Amino acid sequence: xxxxxxxxxxxTWLYAVxxxxxxxxxxxxxxVAGEPLRLLDVxxxxxxxxxxxxxxxxxxxxxxxxxxxxWLERAVRDHHxxxxxxxxxxxxxxxxxxxxxxxxxRAVELxxxxxxxxxxxxxxxxxxxxxxxxAWSAPRGAEASGPADGQSPGAAYLSRxxxxxxxxxxxxxxxxxxxxxxxxRLAGVAADWVQHPPQPGEATGRDEPMLLNCAYLxxxxxxxxxxxxxxxxxxxxxELTLELTGPWPPYSFAGHERQDAxxxxxx
Amino acid sequence: MSSPVAxxxxxxxxxxxxxxxAPAQPASLAxxxxxxxxxxxxxxxxxxxxxxDIELLTIRIRLLVASVDRAKEMGIDWWEHDPxxxxxxxxxxxxxxxxxxxxxxxxxxxxxEP
Numbered sequence: 406x407x408x409x410x411x412x413x414x415x416x417t418w419l420y421a422v423x424x425x426x427x428x429x430x431x432x433x434x435x436x437v438a439g440e441p442l443r444l445l446d447v448x449x450x451x452x453x454x455x456x457x458x459x460x461x462x463x464x465x466x467x468x469x470x471x472x473x474x475x476w477l478e479r480a481v482r483d484h485h486x487x488x489x490x491x492x493x494x495x496x497x498x499x500x501x502x503x504x505x506x507x508x509x510x511r512a513v514e515l516x517x518x519x520x521x522x523x524x525x526x527x528x529x530x531x532x533x534x535x536x537x538x539x540a541w542s543a544p545r546g547a548e549a550s551g552p553a554d555g556q557s558p559g560a561a562y563l564s565r566x567x568x569x570x571x572x573x574x575x576x577x578x579x580x581x582x583x584x585x586x587x588x589x590r591l592a593g594v595a596a597d598w599v600q601h602p603p604q605p606g607e608a609t610g611r612d613e614p615m616l617l618n619c620a621y622l623x624x625x626x627x628x629x630x631x632x633x634x635x636x637x638x639x640x641x642x643x644e645l646t647l648e649l650t651g652p653w654p655p656y657s658f659a660g661h662e663r664q665d666a667x668x669x670x671x672x
Numbered sequence: 673m674s675s676p677v678a679x680x681x682x683x684x685x686x687x688x689x690x691x692x693x694a695p696a697q698p699a700s701l702a703x704x705x706x707x708x709x710x711x712x713x714x715x716x717x718x719x720x721x722x723x724x725d726i727e728l729l730t731i732r733i734r735l736l737v738a739s740v741d742r743a744k745e746m747g748i749d750w751w752e753h754d755p756x757x758x759x760x761x762x763x764x765x766x767x768x769x770x771x772x773x774x775x776x777x778x779x780x781x782x783x784x785e786p
Contacts, residue, residue, distance in 0.1 A: 422713060464719050471721060478701060481708045485699070501712035505719035515715045523713070537703060601706050608702040620707075650700065656707035660714045 415456035416463070417512045419504040420487045421654075423451050423495035424527050434490055437483040438462070445509055447516045450523055452500075453491060454512060462505060471503075488654045496531045498523065498659040530655040533596055533622045537650035538635060539604070540587060540617035542580040543643065577614070580644040584616040587638050587645065594631045595621035599657040616645070620657035628652075 418437060423444075430442050436455035444451040460466060470476045481502060488499045506512040516523065556564065592598050599622075603615035623631045632649070639647045 416719060419715075419717070462719070464721075467719060468722055481701075481704060485704055485708055499708070499712040501710075501714050502708045503717075503719070503721040504713070504715060505717045505721075507718045511718060515717065519713075519715060526713070599711075601710075604702045604706070618706075650703050653699075653707060656711040659712045 414459055416459055417454050417506045417509050418457045418462065419500045419506070419512055419516075420453045420455070420484060421491050421500055422447070422498040422516065422523050422527070423453060423491060424531070425449055425451060428494060431490060431494075434487060436487055437480045442487065445513050445516075447513055447523075448520055450516070450520070450527070452512060452516055453487065454509065457505070467503065467505070485654075488656075492654045496527055497654055498526050498530065499654050499656045501660070526659055529597070530622065530658050533624050533655070533658075534628060535651055535653040535655045535657055536621050536623055536628075536631065537601075537648075537653060538587070538591060538617065538619055538621065539615060539648045539650070540580075540584045541609075541611055541615055541646045542577055542613040543646050544611075544613060545576065576644060581616055583642040583645050587642065587647065588617055588619060590634055590638060591619070591621055591631065594627055594634055595623050597622040597658060601657070613646070620653070622655060622658045 418440075420436065420442070430444065430453065432441075434442055436442055436457070438455065438457040438461065440455040440457060442453055442455045445454050461470065470480070484502050488497060491497045506515065588598075599620045601618040601620060603618050606612060606614070609615065621631065635647060635649050639645070
């Protein structure tokens with residue numbers, strides 16, 4: 406397996422930007438094409454890159470590959486694995502999946518253009534950890550009720566339907582209010598947060614609608630407090646099922662330019 | 673009963689964690705895709721990738737993962753036998769026609785106990 410940084414047959418896949426090189430990369434670490442990884446110098450930073458064969462990673466081939474769910478899943482997990490391993494030894498900003506340049510020089514040029522923002526982003530995530538919190542309406546048992554006194558079977562049926570619908574609306578409403586309280590409390594503990602779109606039931610395997618899907622960036626010394634807050638709210642909010650995920654590399658905050666340090670930016 | 677907090681992802685990463693290199697348990701694919709495909713540093717590289725159908729892909733992959741005894745066997749071709757992924761399932765030849773026992777291949781997956 407030779408993955409020479411040769412611009413003729415390979416593109417440069419970027420995995421992450423890390424704070425100024427602090428030690429070598431683990432030798433055993435390989436990327437989405439099984440290629441060895443290297444560091445590219447960007448002033449004050451470094452990018453972690455690999456050379457991937459054009460045959461599989463030019464525009465046409467890649468667009469075909471990502472239609473193949475298994476290829477995509479493997480590649481996504483490979484990319485993620487690299488980012489996770491880097492995160493053990495470096496302050497890391499993950500690149501979005503499939504950030505590809507013609508060669509190293511081009512990658513360095515693009516990253517250098519964004520140098521200031523990248524530094525600010527590294528600063529924003531350092532000493533902090535991303536956690537995910539999702540919430541659903543709690544599953545409810547089947548309701549059974551006989552016809553009320555004096556009702557005809559038809560009327561009883563209709564009133565049961567109506568009652569069931571009203572009850573469902575009420576429960577959903579209550580769950581939504583609880584979800585927003587959960588979020589407010591967690592956002593108060595976190596340094597930053599980002600909302601992800603709710604995941605559809607097909608993706609979660611749950612019948613209940615997802616009411617909250619947020620990523621929180623939490624100061625490392627507040628992690629225990631954040632977890633306790635999630636536990637406490639899970640206990641308090643009977644209408645909700647909560648799920649905590651992570652810690653994640655700070656994907657959700659890598660490209661997120663929130664200036665919470667009062668620093669203005671023109672673009 | 674109060675609603676319990678489910679935890680998934682099992683600490684694939686994090687400053688306080690010093691586990692083995694590979695995550696002990698794969699993160700939920702939906703959680704992973706929404707981060708890896710949709711977040712992260714964005715720079716317009718030289719290759720443009722159309723990720724518009726990702727949501728659909730997420731759903732299909734997720735269904736598979738849920739139906740075939742979890743992602744322990746990542747990297748193994750169990751998914752390819754699944755008829756719901758027709759295009760890719762048909763693209764590749766099955767090795768020996770032993771599709772029936774795909775759920776029993778955990779012995780090929782190293783390390784992790786079911």
